[in-house]
Amino acid sequence: MDFVRSPEQAPPIPVKIVVAGGFGVGKTTTVGAISEISPLTTEAVMTSAGVGVDDPGQATGKTTTTVAMDFGCVTIDRSLKLYLFGTPGQSRFGFMWDDLSHGALGALVVVDSSRLDDCYPAVDYFERARLPFVVAVNAFDGKLAHDLDEVRWALAIDERIPVVAFDARNRISVRDALLVLLDRALDDAVRGQTAQ
Numbered sequence: 001m002d003f004v005r006s007p008e009q010a011p012p013i014p015v016k017i018v019v020a021g022g023f024g025v026g027k028t029t030t031v032g033a034i035s036e037i038s039p040l041t042t043e044a045v046m047t048s049a050g051v052g053v054d055d056p057g058q059a060t061g062k063t064t065t066t067v068a069m070d071f072g073c074v075t076i077d078r079s080l081k082l083y084l085f086g087t088p089g090q091s092r093f094g095f096m097w098d099d100l101s102h103g104a105l106g107a108l109v110v111v112d113s114s115r116l117d118d119c120y121p122a123v124d125y126f127e128r129a130r131l132p133f134v135v136a137v138n139a140f141d142g143k144l145a146h147d148l149d150e151v152r153w154a155l156a157i158d159e160r161i162p163v164v165a166f167d168a169r170n171r172i173s174v175r176d177a178l179l180v181l182l183d184r185a186l187d188d189a190v191r192g193q194t195a196q
């Protein structure tokens, strides 16, 4: 009997991806929209103690917040399966980001274009972490408060970092944003190899 697996039978390569961003930008929504398993979430009800501290912006119906992480997964093709780790957005949980990013191939940094000042720390974090990332601007209700060039300028995003618009509630739109990230990570890896 032959116990050697053919490439078609080999299990997909697991790849860790972080879905990060400021408070209430749509990270949990993003993971939930694409995950092929019921996503693991750690939502806690927001209390009045957060009023004036946590501004959910356009997400005025928001009643819960992530306090540890979101987890989901999606098979891209026979050779690749993504494991998605969503971060908490509130800055007081920032200490979790190092652990959640450990071993990740890259990050999808979700941005709400109407609250750019809340989104800068996430962009800054991944620039310093030297992890490939893509800035994904969540078009709440199909509209962007600023166009993509303005977002790039306001957040001082390097021209080599892709900035894309997407809809966190739409599976295909999330998939497309993740494919841009995979492309970007592959580019980085190839560039790193040729520089050696």
Ligand SMILES: Nc1nc2c(ncn2[C@@H]2O[C@H](COP(=O)(O)OP(=O)(O)OP(=O)(O)O)[C@@H](O)[C@H]2O)c(=O)[nH]1
Binding pocket: 021, 022, 023, 024, 025, 026, 027, 028, 029, 030, 059, 061, 062, 063, 064, 065, 066, 087, 088, 089, 090, 138, 139, 140, 141, 142, 167, 168, 169
């Ligand atoms: N209308 C609209 N609502 C959205 C969209 N994306 C997210 N929401 C809503 O916005 C709220 C916040 O989304 P979440 O996915 O919880 O945001 P988050 O970034 O995970 O929030 P934290 O974990 O608290 O930082 C939820 O009530 C969503 O239903 C969108 O594209 N359009």
Ligand SMILES: [Mg+2]
Binding pocket: 027, 028, 029, 065, 066, 070, 086, 087, 088, 089
């Ligand atoms: Mg969340």
